[in-house]
Amino acid sequence: MAIVIFSSELQKLTGEERTRAKAEVFKDIVAEIANQYSALEHDELMKMAVAIDGEIIHTPFLEKVAPDSEVHFLYRISGG
Amino acid sequence: MSKTHVTTSINGEPQEFLCEPGDTLLDVLRNDLNLTGTKEGCGSGDCGACSVTLNGRLVCSCLVLGVEVEGAEVGTIEGVSTGDGLHVIQEKFLEHAALQCGICTPGLIVSTKALLEENPSPTEEEARYYLAGNLCRCTGYDKIIKAVMDSAETLRGGA
């Protein structure tokens, strides 16, 4: 089960700092936690980038997540 | 308003064009003569991207009227290399990576050529002040000045 860690911003909506997710693909993890926390919006989460075990991935839709991987939702940085 | 007929010489070649009284030399070069190597960065003589020589003198072509070049000699970036290879200055700019986006490069090369014809042995400070009218936003000028100093040495017969 992947470990999903919420930023302090997302913690305002979830009430907790972390949870575990059964799903193995990013899009399914999003569906799972959007279900688990009513205040989290599925579409908003889909727009975010993610860091999986420290590696930042901008378009993580089909990204596989291993058991015990740490998943962080991130603002999608662009640049100039 | 009818246009003025102008006869001039650009990079050693005779040229004729028609222009409005208010057209700048820069407008004429770019829009009427298809010599787009000279660039417009500001239109008010502050950036030097439009640098050309007029009767051997370095000027901003955005501050010269098209009608003013009647009977004159205009030198643009297109006339710097002589057809059988690059000018030393052009080579040195490439060697030293003295350009990134390259938009200021034509103006800088024309200005550098004018500098070295006037002063074949400039100090770094003299070079920097002579070229102060050519703005560059990409390079921070370091490699440009190195290219200029290296060009000067090569043209004097050095390494």
Place this chain on the structure above:
Amino acid sequence: MSEAQEFKYIGQRTIRPDGFDKVTGRAAYGADLTLPGMIWGKTLRSPHAHAKILSIDTSRAEAHPEVLAVATFKDFVTLQSESIAAGEGSADVLDLARNCLADDKVLYHGHAIAAIAARTERAAKDALALIDVKYELLPPVMDVEDAMKEDAPVLHEDMFTAGYDEKPSKASNIATRVEMKMGDVEAGFAEADVIVEREFRTPTAHQGYIEPHACTVTYDEDGQSMIWCCTQGHFDVRTSTAKVLGMELSKLKVIASEIGGGFGGKTVIYQEPVALVLSKKSGRPVKMVMDRDEVFIATGPTSAAKLKAKVGVKKDGTITAMQGWMAYEAGAFKGSPMMPGVMTMFTPYDCPNVLVEGFDVVVNKSKVAAYRAPGAPQAEYAAEMVINELAEKLGMDPIDLRLKNAAKEGTQTIYGPKLKKVGLVECLEAAKNSPHYQSALPKGQGRGLAAGFWFNVGGQSSVTINMNPDGTGTIVEGSPDIGGSRASMQMMAAEVLQIEPRHLRPIIADTENLPYSQGTGGSRTTFATGMAVIEASEKVVAQVKERAAAVWNVTADQVEYADGVARNTAGEDSMTLAEVCKGAEKTGGQISGSANINARGAGPSFAVHICDVAVDQETGKVDVTRYTAIQDAGKAIHPGYVEGQLQGGAVQGIGWALNEEYVFNKDGVMENPGFLDYRIPLASDLPMIETIIVEVPNAFHPYGVRGVGESGIIPPLGAVGYAVGNAIGRKVEELPCSPPRVLALIQNG
């Protein structure tokens, strides 16, 4: 991976393949395309900083014989508020459209209202006076603090601050509030022996590219369109423009011209959809080129900011708590880079207790656009100034204080993940050992030092490498080349193919020739497009082995490829790359390798800069006397162009710290929209910029590359700001350190 790789071609100072066109004036930039029958477009811009548009009457203009077309907001399709992928991450498409041409309000002096096309540029400009606009003037809000007040005039009636637990009942100018934290800053400050807390201000500054925005467009009877424009991301121009005009993507081709500087500012559309409307209505190609003042008043500058930083340390230099507050001006529409500011502010430090609060605030200025590490320079400036002050109070070397708390592999960031391998410590050590730092500070001068962090991005890049029958090849890629990246693409392909770089020609394809490629920005090109080049090259090598194997009746794994030659390991035969390519027609067709990737694993780049300044005590003029820029490049593919990025970023930062700012009058009109008074650094202002390239390879790139384009603009604000304060014995809190401000500091203490 890439720890101690020996390279055949990587790391050389090759001549860039596009260089000949650039030094001869042949290279074609945004304003350089002329088409038969082409006419010119010019834009009518608001003279007011804040007003309701009561009516726009274009009838006189449309009746005029010289006017061939007129465009207003009505010519765009009806849009709903929607986030779309635009150059800068994402943008609200309705805001984007309203910024291209105003809807029911003008929100800044210079806001585009309508456009006219005529046979000459002058005729188009003169005809603008024929458009009658009626305004109801509103009070302008020109400052972030004023904009945040309870009673401030509101720019958008439908803006309710996001980020509070309860949606506010009253509209405001604060679009978003964000708070990020870890640990317990209160407990952290309680443990501290010394605390420094300061407030800072940074100005509205522009990216300052020398080339104004320009495009030439066509729109034919079938709706098939073409945009030639200077842009950092032509695929994103296509996305945005198609959205604003309700076009199918296959109907719109975008060609990226050579680009005369971008720095993030050319990732947004301004004139493109307007020019297409004019082209459609007139049936002619249309060229639109901004004047210099239009560039300043109507294209994204970067956010002015008000910032607070508070840091606590123990006597031995251990940082116990870090707290930040920032309010960024977004300009007329929401979306400043406040979030990256929050995320980067204290990231160079390993501290368990951090709290940062940020506000995205609208004001009656041009909508901001990305500018080299957007959001980071302002926030990190505040942090670095406070860290330097703490070092001074502790009597500790500012490098040692940073080394003691330096972020490294495993450091927890405030935005979630732990850092992977990074090179801050190496940069700090290089700074300490640098000739500059080792040299004594000349009498009367001031010295400052600062660090900087930027994430860098990966993203989508598409490359095809087509091999010719003579063994030379074309590298077809989709990343507009702003700074010389084609040279690096050439080298990376050469390294895999093991042939001289000069045999490979890199070109930038248009949107019809390649799959989507994300724009050039975010320090991503050498990293992500480079990765795609490497992958495409590897596919070429795989095909070469297969073809050779087929000729020799062996299997591909019995063929080895080295030094540009395929060898049969099960026999004596060999073929050069050129020989295999010559025979390709017979062995299965021309050889071509493609890679369409979404690059991940972009490695952050840390930077450390050292600055010495001399201040004229009578005039307040500051001269930079010595400057060193140190940065982690992971692996410098072309050292000359890496140095160029470090120097360019440093000088933009020096300009931002010393002279660059927008000056507004009380009506919200910019008074210095030109290079004379918006004073960017000149050749005569500066010394040589010493550079030190540190290489701590990024394990996620085959050659260890980290993007370098952006981090270099971050340290100058703190290094210069602190050096000035050091020289005059005062605390610098406001940038830029222009002569009047420095003089005031000297005189008033």
